[in-house]
Amino acid sequence: MGIEGIGARVARKEDKRFITGKGRYTDDMVVAGMKHSVFVRSPHAHAKIKKVDTEAAEKMPGVIGILNGQQLADDGIGNIICGWMIHSKDGSPMNMGAWRPLAQDTVRYVGDAVLIVVADTKAQARDAAEACIVEYEELDIVTQPDKALADGAPQIHPEAKNNLIFDWGLGDEEATDKALASAAHITEMDIVNNRLVPNAMEPRAALGIYDDAEDHYTCYTTSQNPHVARLVMSAFYNVAPENKLRVIAPDVGGGFGSKIYIYPEEIVCLWASKRTGVPVKWTADRTESFLTDAHGRDHITKVKMGFDANNNIVGLKVDTIANLGAYMSLFSSATPTYLYATLLSGQYNIPAIYGNVRAVYTNTAPVDAYRGAGRPEATYLLERTMETAARELGVDPAELRRQNFIREFPHQTPVIMNYDAGDFEVSLDAAMKQIDYAGFAKRKKEAESRGKLRGIGMSCYIEACGIAPSQAVGSLGAGVGLWESAEVRVNAVGTIEVLTGSHSHGQGHETTFAQLVCERFGVPMDSVSIVHGDTDKVQMGMGTYGSRSGAVGMSAIMKALDKVEMKAKKIAAHLLEADEADIEIENGELKVAGTDKSVPWFQMALGAYTAHNLPDGMEPGLKEGAFYDPANFTFPAGCYICEVEVDPDTGTTKIIDFVAADDFGNIINPMIVEGQVHGGVAQGIGQALMEGTYYDPDSGQLLTASYMDYQMPRAEDLPNFQLSTSVTECPHNPLGIKGCGEAGAIGSPPAVINAITNAIDNNDLTMPATPQAVWTALHNKGGSRDDKNQFDRHITKAAK
């Protein structure tokens, strides 16, 4: 490793522009003649549109155009689609309702877009939007997924009877039932995984530019995957063919999954640009972000885990209702199925597993992948159940886990996944040592003397990154391949540009990807640039989500670097009159091993482009591309332990200590990896303690639509995390890396909740464990479930 190579803690190249306010985000883009837009949105959760009258609004100052769903349909713009087909147990395809970019007849959640108003200024567009008259006939609503399935529930889409999108199963139900029937002990849990609002720092935005002369569209947008956006907008929404549509995702201020999807706004801005003849910009305000960004999680689950007389797990049965909201977002069907039930084996040897998932429509914002996407839901139920089982069985939670760990690899689980590497005990031991697990009893006693309830909880997670291979995901219903591309261009002066299909929106790719090049060719970091986010510059790529940019994106770069290296060595061997097998690359030079003969990197590059003296038959230039399709997922895993103190008077939880021991395989930049874990754990703690998304069940209004009511974790809420890593290499990618972007958000919530339930000695606690929820659980031990229901997430109005 050089000082800028693999394993070095290189400071992030991109941070100077970010922290000095010089980042270039979609909202920063200004083009000649650009106008502003505001969407008129449904104030109702479910209603028929009876009449739209924009006559007065159209005459207001600055108004250029007010466009509706009928016009959009007239121009042939297609429905927004879900890109992953799921079949129900009976073999029938999922029941997908129509999602129009601008609603025509029916609105199905508060925030559903109805009209776009384009005006000279945003204020004028806002004024006119308020003057648009939309008459609605309100319909009955349902916001809760279990109630949506009940007989007589309001019907949200005609295509989905009883609001059921699919009833899907994974695993062997009969074998699982048999295993549970034979169990010496069964632990049963009712688990709720709370709905979350992603809250990227940069709100979503779009700038649609139609060039009449060229019949060409450009879309600046806040996307994690601009090529996928172009593909979907071309192939499914009929906005424009791919060669006439350029999508640019410039600097993007956080995504967490919510910017994977193609939303109505970018489609409508592009279309409206052609309709009105002006470039049309839209930037969400924070309330729009709350209302319309795809939310995360929202599962209700029943769990049964069986143990034999020796405390070995014999079977696991899971029954989940997943709330997908009012429409099916791009990957909404994959998240609660193949990204969820496939992880139900956790770190454990479980001979029989069956997972059943019913996905339902409700009158709420669409739900899709959010940092972790399915794996947090699987981990939360498993790790709460393991902790609960240990308490019921009277054994140490750490030892129950240890006893059931998978120890041999590869390991085929009963739910598709084939774990190829791991050492779960190493992480468990590291975490227990770091937090001084053995000393907990003493600390608990000391806390008692201060009137505080101290608790400890752990979570042993495994997750799956770099979703792959393409052929396999295709057979499971994916509409796209999940490979990645890279092109490495060596310029004539030896500087290097790496064009990647991955997209950086906070992950630090401009640094880590460059480190691969520095390591390979010994060139300085400053001579390497990473190019991404523009479909006109970069070859087709699949973008960034599911912690795939390391394992898949960097592997593609490695393949391209291999090709560049091979050609560079050929050129050098020719120049040095040596055998190419003897050429070594070191410190920016190509050397003949064991001699003092060498040619500098830049000279070799210049030689490639002057082409005055190349080997016979060699093409000029030095630029190579590669596509990489992984052989398997990667499986990061680890152990998190959380220690909390609860104030019994107020129910306030303070996180005293948080230890994360992770195995991410090999690490390119430890500082960036630590940052990813910090952020992920902060989000997980946010889910566990703070972030509650509440729809009023009577009106369908989002009651937590601003930071006045939706609590994000603040620095003061978090302890100094204690991190460590161990390494088992991923056996199937060239770097031996697994991915680290989501682990923190996946592993942390159950550790926090296990710690609190340990502290208060009451397991009846749902996320978010707000002070009120903890206080209620503490003072309502043994109370009937009904008494506590008023504090459950469904009850959005406090008891009168």
Added chain:
Amino acid sequence: MYDTKYHRASSLDEAAKIFASADDGAFLSGGQTLLPTMKQRLAAPSDLVDLTHIDGLSGVSVDGDTVKIGGLTTHYEVNQDNALSKACPALARMAGWIGDPQVRHRGTIGGSLANNDPAADYPAAMLALNATIHTNKREIAADDFFTGMFETALEEGEIVTAVSFKSVDKCGYEKFRNPASRYAMAGVFAAKAKDGSVRIGVTGAGDDGVFRWTEAEEALASNWSADALDSCDVDSSGLMSDIHASAAYRANLVKVMTKRAVSSAD
């Protein structure tokens, strides 16, 4: 924000005059509630009458037993005032817990009182300190000033110019913050006057805004200690209930915060 007309008043009389001639005027002090509300288009005054350039309405004075705070005094100034920190330390501390540094440098005590947000801190202190609210027209006892949620005894066009109160023997303030907004979900100002009487002002919890917890006042008057509250319970029927806190939970918080305010009183 909708269009509005901005006026900078240089005297109270001028402010009152501009206000009277406006269609739908609003006085602007620190603007920490009004401006965000206007930005969200939830308020749309035709005219904004800026009071912050009027001389003589700012600052803290302690004269013997009497404390007077000008209406335009910012939370930061209240927090930092040395004389006040000696005369009524809990009030100075309390001002340092309002909002964030930006809010504390702009927001004013007069603005906060005139707005009477049910979760604002100052109203609890004014009730507990038995303060007098001075306006450009009259003086109003705190007990008569706060008339409901966002409601006060102020008449149309009336401006809070100052507050005054007699320094007390001991006082303390503790608040439990709404986890999201960080406004008080239960804030309790406990004050023991020099004659031994006790007043407890409670904010953030009442269904009808700030209120006095008289049962606690009586218990504490005979025994100024947190233990004296063990047998007292807040009646939850008049308390707010929302997604963050039920009335029962708020009732508990009021009791806990009262105990802590008494314990920390100085």
